[in-house]
Amino acid sequence: MTDVFTGSTELFDTVLIANRGEIAARIQRACRELGLKTVSICSEADKQASYGETADSFICVGPANATRSYLNKDAILLAARLTGTGAVHPGYGFLSENTSFSDAVEKAGLVFIGPDAQSIATMGDKITAKRAMIAAGVPCVPGPDTSLPDDAGVVAGIAEEIGYPVIIKAAGGGGGRGMRVVHEPASLQEAITLTREEARQAFGNPALYMEKFLQHPRHIELQVLCDTHGNAVWLGHRDCSMQRRHQKVVEEAPAPGISAEIMQPVGLACVEACQQIGYRGVGTFEFLYENGKFYFIEMNTRLQVEHPVTEMTSGIDIVQAQIKAAQGKYLELRQDDVICEGHSFECRINAEDPDTFLPSAGVVTDLAWPHGEGIRLDTHIHAGYRVSPYYDSLIAKLIVHAPTRPEAIAKMRQALAETRVEGISTNLPLLRALFEDAAFAQGETDIHYLEHWLKAWRAA
């Protein structure tokens, strides 16, 4: 992959990976390729992790319950101190978008491999994020960039002005929670009361805002890469419309049918936004796309699960780039030099029942992975691995890259046919069937397509 950074600054030589599973293995690989030492952490349930054997240090930070291990800031910082770590990579999920953790890491004199606490805070609140995006000229969903007042009459007026259907969203929401769609004025007040209560309880922040509910959008997102010296580029786009309950199942790059002309101004506005807020490292701008228009919904201030599809098309190792940015190196790449080639798909292989979607824990008794040109597998599991019931059900990411989208689909079909995971249930049957679906193969399906398709598939 291409090296897009220069500069000899080396702020650290050891990285503590504050995560688990496939992403812990992925980050460890990037660190080793850069000649950095690694400290991996685990809970008592993850002591068997293969990346523990290849880490320079492997430290148990607490029991299986994530609140007491992977979310235990003090234990993680103690592990960093005991091992002489210079930097902390949070991965995704867990503490990756937690301002008090990134603050604590920096106060401990360590480098947080991610943006500063201020950027995380601005983007973590959906209202301040929307305001920052509007200021930078990033297109947003119609609706005010202020929280909803208590006055029912004023709120009803805002909904009328936007036009029904509208969506009520919690400013501090995440993970697909804290949202409610309202189709007519009669249901507005109740939706607000319910969402406010949910927001107060789940996110500790009762602030709500309202925007237009788009009925048939696609989910298209844009990857950015920034250094600490004001240089920023965007690395093309991804389509993540294949979702179940707001959880992505299959991702691809580029988003099919999106021309460079329509994407260009949006990409430039995202880069402008990064420069305005002093963003550093990698990040993702998520958009809904409908009738030829983009609408910003949120920014993820971290590495994302689906980053490999962009690595395959752009030829840039995003995790290495993220680490180099944190080391203070200079991003040499200019926007005109970003060339995305071919087409890439990622399938999330989950340990779950393909019919009920309930997580499936247990021992992987045997497995077979696909091989060949343009096939990549990011995983931490092996035969004999015990899938724990405590964490996310993602056990592997199967990624393919080919010159065209139809060729990438053919490659994924073959790769899925060669994949075998025994002893536990997985969503492999669902993924295999989806890659045979004509409408999916056609591309440009909306965010509701997978749920409709699943109903028909399960009924068949």
Ligand code: ADP
């Ligand atoms: P979260 O942070 O919980 O993931 P997002 O703001 O990213 O919340 O929204 C999650 C999902 O909710 C989107 O991917 C989309 O499916 C749906 N959604 C959010 N806002 C809208 C909207 N204005 N219109 C239609 N669907 C929306």
